[in-house]
Amino acid sequence: MEPRLAAIFSQFSVSAMPTSATGLTSGHINDTWRIDTESGQSYVLQRLNPIAFPDPDAVMANKLAVTEHLLKRAGGRGFGKAVPGFLPLRRGGFLLRDNQGGAWNLMPFIGPSRSYLVAPDVHIAREAGQTLGLFLSQTSDLDPALLSETLPGFHNLERRLAEFDAAKDSADPRRCEDAAPTIDTVTELRESMLGIEQLRQAGVIPERVTHNDTKLPNMLFTPQGKGLCMIDLDTVMPGILHYDFGDAVRMLCNSGAEDDPNPDHIKVRLDYFEAFVEGMFGEGTLVPRTGETTALADSPAVMAFIVGLRMLTDFLQRDRYFAIAYPGHNLVRARAQLALARRFSDSRAPMEDAIESALQSAAQAGRTG
Numbered sequence: 423m424e425p426r427l428a429a430i431f432s433q434f435s436v437s438a439m440p441t442s443a444t445g446l447t448s449g450h451i452n453d454t455w456r457i458d459t460e461s462g463q464s465y466v467l468q469r470l471n472p473i474a475f476p477d478p479d480a481v482m483a484n485k486l487a488v489t490e491h492l493l494k495r496a497g498g499r500g501f502g503k504a505v506p507g508f509l510p511l512r513r514g515g516f517l518l519r520d521n522q523g524g525a526w527n528l529m530p531f532i533g534p535s536r537s538y539l540v541a542p543d544v545h546i547a548r549e550a551g552q553t554l555g556l557f558l559s560q561t562s563d564l565d566p567a568l569l570s571e572t573l574p575g576f577h578n579l580e581r582r583l584a585e586f587d588a589a590k591d592s593a594d595p596r597r598c599e600d601a602a603p604t605i606d607t608v609t610e611l612r613e614s615m616l617g618i619e620q621l622r623q624a625g626v627i628p629e630r631v632t633h634n635d636t637k638l639p640n641m642l643f644t645p646q647g648k649g650l651c652m653i654d655l656d657t658v659m660p661g662i663l664h665y666d667f668g669d670a671v672r673m674l675c676n677s678g679a680e681d682d683p684n685p686d687h688i689k690v691r692l693d694y695f696e697a698f699v700e701g702m703f704g705e706g707t708l709v710p711r712t713g714e715t716t717a718l719a720d721s722p723a724v725m726a727f728i729v730g731l732r733m734l735t736d737f738l739q740r741d742r743y744f745a746i747a748y749p750g751h752n753l754v755r756a757r758a759q760l761a762l763a764r765r766f767s768d769s770r771a772p773m774e775d776a777i778e779s780a781l782q783s784a785a786q787a788g789r790t791g
């Protein structure tokens with residue numbers, strides 16, 4: 423095990439000796455390792471990226487507030503059995519600063535468990551809906567005003583468009599040229615994507631505690647494929663249902679990869695969508711509040727558009743935010759996500775029907791049950 427990691431691990435309040443560290447590489451922002459120890463208990467050691475998270479103390483405070491609340495609320499439902507927690511440092515507190523601006527925290531590894539990059543079947547899509555629904559229902563009574571907005575305007579499309587416009591104006595001409603057709607796609611779609619942000623600002627869609635990074639790899643399942651819990655709580659903040667719903671569907675219901683270079687692979691899995699909404703709403707796991715179903719069927723397109731826009735902006739800014747695997751990776755990602763946004767817009771009507779029928783079956787179950 424790398425001496426640097428061993429030294430950092432030793433500062434946390436764990437008595438067992440570490441035996442190995444394995445990099446967990448599915449995230450695009452932070453560095454994460456699984457640490458195995460002699461006792462058999464494993465841990466997840468994470469270094470928060472200082473560029474993405476300029477105020478790690480506020481991030482940690484949000485994560486602690488949400489996990490403490492989840493711990494109080496967990497149990498009694500026969501589902502949602504696990505809650506991610508944090509280990510304190512020997513000297514107190516939960517965050518260890520290094521001299522490069524990184525901030526480290528340690529969590530117990532929840533196991534046995536697994537996660538997926540791609541959903542293998544409708545069963546997992548349903549469990550994913552239930553896992554997110556449970557997280558949102560268990561945080562429904564946590565006042566969002568108690569959390570800081572650690573990444574201001576994170577899913578605010580007006581803000582993301584302003585950042586994109588500024589990046590375009592100052593980008594190097596070569597990158598602008600490579601990105602020209604993708605920039606045209608943004609120009610074509612941008613107005614049509616602003617509805618949810620306007621409804622939020624008008625107060626039609628109410629604020630709640632949201633996870634804000636609900637892609638499938640951030641959901642944990644048992645080895646048999648039962649949903650366990652949401653992980654990667656770095657972005658828990660005040661938000662709206664549309665962010666978490668749309669972002670989860672973005673990854674789960676795409677038959678291609680997030681960075682698929684082949685546009686023919688990018689199609690909407692309506693069967694997965696139906697299963698997802700049944701899992702989330704069908705049995706009353708999450709009961710939406712007034713205003714929360716308004717424009718909900720638009721949210722997958724909008725969230726794919728926002729992520730694609732952020733990736734394109736990052737390409738124009740020479741890839742300083744998202745980790746890339748090859749030159750041009752952010753542009754490939756952006757193309758795929760913008761193509762996906764179009765596909766979701768085309769599937770709006772059947773998605774709206776699926777949401778409606780899941781809500782109806784919940785209402786029926788409520789009447790008869």
Ligand code: GN1
Binds near residue numbers: 634657680
């Ligand atoms: C980033 O770090 P990771 O992979 O969980 C990003 C999300 C994007 C996602 C795209 C803090 O998430 O907003 O949706 O990549 N996280 C941050 O895969 O910017």
Ligand code: MG
Binds near residue numbers: 449656
């Ligand atoms: Mg994340």
